Amino acid sequence: MANVLEIKNISFKYNNNYIFNKFNLNIKKNDFVYIIGTNNSGKTTLINILNGYPFDGEIHVNNLEYNSVTRQKISQFMNIIDKNDANNCKLINIIDKIKEISSDKYETIIKDYESLNIGKDDYRKLNYLDKIKVILFINFINSYSFLIIDEVIDMLDNKDKDIIYRLLKKYQRIYKKTILVISNNADGIIYAKRILILNKGVICFDGSVKDVDKNDNIFNELSIKLPFVVDLSIKLKLYNLIDEIYIDEKRMIKDIWKK
Amino acid sequence: MEKIVLNGILVDKYTSFRKVLLNIDINNVEIIKFCKSQFIIPSVQLFFKINCKRSVNQKNIYQVLSMLDLKEIKLKDDPLMLSDSDKYKLLIALSLINNPSSFVIVYPELYLDDCNIDLIFKIFKKLSKEYGKKIYIITNDIDLLYRECDNIYIYAKNNIIFKGNRKKIYEERETILSNNFSLPKILNFISLVEEKKKIKLEPTFDIKELMKDIYRNV
Numbered sequence: 001m002a003n004v005l006e007i008k009n010i011s012f013k014y015n016n017n018y019i020f021n022k023f024n025l026n027i028k029k030n031d032f033v034y035i036i037g038t039n040n041s042g043k044t045t046l047i048n049i050l051n052g053y054p055f056d057g058e059i060h061v062n063n064l065e066y067n068s069v070t071r072q073k074i075s076q077f078m079n080i081i082d083k084n085d086a087n088n089c090k091l092i093n094i095i096d097k098i099k100e101i102s103s104d105k106y107e108t109i110i111k112d113y114e115s116l117n118i119g120k121d122d123y124r125k126l127n128y129l130d131k132i133k134v135i136l137f138i139n140f141i142n143s144y145s146f147l148i149i150d151e152v153i154d155m156l157d158n159k160d161k162d163i164i165y166r167l168l169k170k171y172q173r174i175y176k177k178t179i180l181v182i183s184n185n186a187d188g189i190i191y192a193k194r195i196l197i198l199n200k201g202v203i204c205f206d207g208s209v210k211d212v213d214k215n216d217n218i219f220n221e222l223s224i225k226l227p228f229v230v231d232l233s234i235k236l237k238l239y240n241l242i243d244e245i246y247i248d249e250k251r252m253i254k255d256i257w258k259k
Numbered sequence: 260m261e262k263i264v265l266n267g268i269l270v271d272k273y274t275s276f277r278k279v280l281l282n283i284d285i286n287n288v289e290i291i292k293f294c295k296s297q298f299i300i301p302s303v304q305l306f307f308k309i310n311c312k313r314s315v316n317q318k319n320i321y322q323v324l325s326m327l328d329l330k331e332i333k334l335k336d337d338p339l340m341l342s343d344s345d346k347y348k349l350l351i352a353l354s355l356i357n358n359p360s361s362f363v364i365v366y367p368e369l370y371l372d373d374c375n376i377d378l379i380f381k382i383f384k385k386l387s388k389e390y391g392k393k394i395y396i397i398t399n400d401i402d403l404l405y406r407e408c409d410n411i412y413i414y415a416k417n418n419i420i421f422k423g424n425r426k427k428i429y430e431e432r433e434t435i436l437s438n439n440f441s442l443p444k445i446l447n448f449i450s451l452v453e454e455k456k457k458i459k460l461e462p463t464f465d466i467k468e469l470m471k472d473i474y475r476n477v
Contacts (some may be wrong), residue, residue: 037372038372039344039345039374040344044342044343083369155366156399157440158401158402158444159440159441184371184372185372185373222374223373224373224374225373227444228444228445228466229444229448235467236470236473239470239474241473241474253451253452253456256473257458257477
């Protein structure tokens with residue numbers, strides 16, 4: 001599968017301190033990648049670079065070299081969603097907006113939207129967290145093929161996070177999108193195909209949820225708390241009560257008490 | 260006039276917090292919140308002001324910075340160049356220096372990673388235990404509250420739907436769930452085991468205790 005994002009040897013420094021020094025990262029098309037970045041790891045800098053901060057090195061998005069000339073074209077298929085989007089957006093009637101984006105699949109999509117339990121049509125009347133949910137949903141169903149979600153989902157409670165991640169996975173599959181979620185915690189790793197840990201400008205873990213138990217020393221060293229179901233899986237594996245890492249609690253319960 | 264210090268800045272009113280503040284001594288409360296950029300610069304500037312002009316013990320300031328692992332921050336650097344987490348920790352440092360009787364910490368999980376959350380909770384727990392300070396955490400992260408706090412209030416639709424210590428959460432799970440709110444993940448698991456397998460595991464906040472309980476019940 002071709003890469004949607006190729007970062008080659010980029011360097012960036014603040015006050016003579018390198019945040020990135022010859023940093024490399026490739027993200028394949030249609031992948032769901034989750035980057036956990038501890039504090040001061042460089043995740044905000046990475047987003048700033050993708051938003052236009054000057055850097056040394058090369059970045060290619062969909063085989064287009066990223067620079068001031070191509071940025072406009074790239075922004076037609078790549079979108080970065082951050083915490084400020086909810087306040088900056090001026091959507092008024094959400095339902096009309098959904099119709100406009102996806103009139104052919106309106107009935108199916110509107111059911112998914114209703115699962116978010118937002119209820120009101122006028123965007124201006126919504127509270128901040130409901131606005132965040134609307135912005136995320138609108139982005140899931142629109143035409144961007146590469147979505148970067150910067151710490152936005154972290155703002156929601158467990159129930160909404162779960163709904164949002166499930167919808168994200170569904171629309172990624174249907175519309176063949178590439179998703180990159182950036183977060184300071186590991187809450188959403190169970191939904192991602194590929195997990196990366198960024199620490200001090202370097203990728204120190206690159207794998208899937210199934211690889212976490214073999215590398216749990218990295219998570220421990222960086223004090224990253226694993227999602228409950230993964231953490232419990234690792235501990236129960238030590239007691240020989242299960243023999244794999246689970247991402248679904250119901251399946252885990254079924255298997256524990258089947259033995 | 261009610262006096263609230265928000266990110267080190269005195270504000271006349273901050274209505275959205277009124278409902279949440281409950282019985283806090285409103286004349287002596289420090290709110291640590293960092294959502295809007297306009298709060299960042301003044302609070303950091305105020306920090307410089309305290310640091311440079313007022314007769315605050317310099318040693319005290321550096322002790323607070325060191326406690327929060329902010330030693331490496333060069334105070335003369337441009338505050339805008341600091342990372343979000345360092346800015347948030349600087350707000351906490353500023354609050355600690357102001358030494359109020361209560362602290363309200365708003366959404367710490369959005370700006371701090373797990374390691375730094377553990378660090379600040381260690382500091383605030385010590386302040387609560389040894390100096391009788393009241394610490395209020397406002398968050399969407401029910402797991403964080405369940406893990407760290409003695410008393411929990413859950414607000415939904417402008418009402419308190421739960422009020423009590425963390426042991427009571429499991430007993431009142433039906434009310435919490437019926438208000439479209441989620442349980443802490445560990446309790447959700449215990450509840451699922453009871454529902455699916457009719458096995459009653461002991462409600463706990465410690466995953467190791469849960470693991471032992473599962474082992475005993477398999």
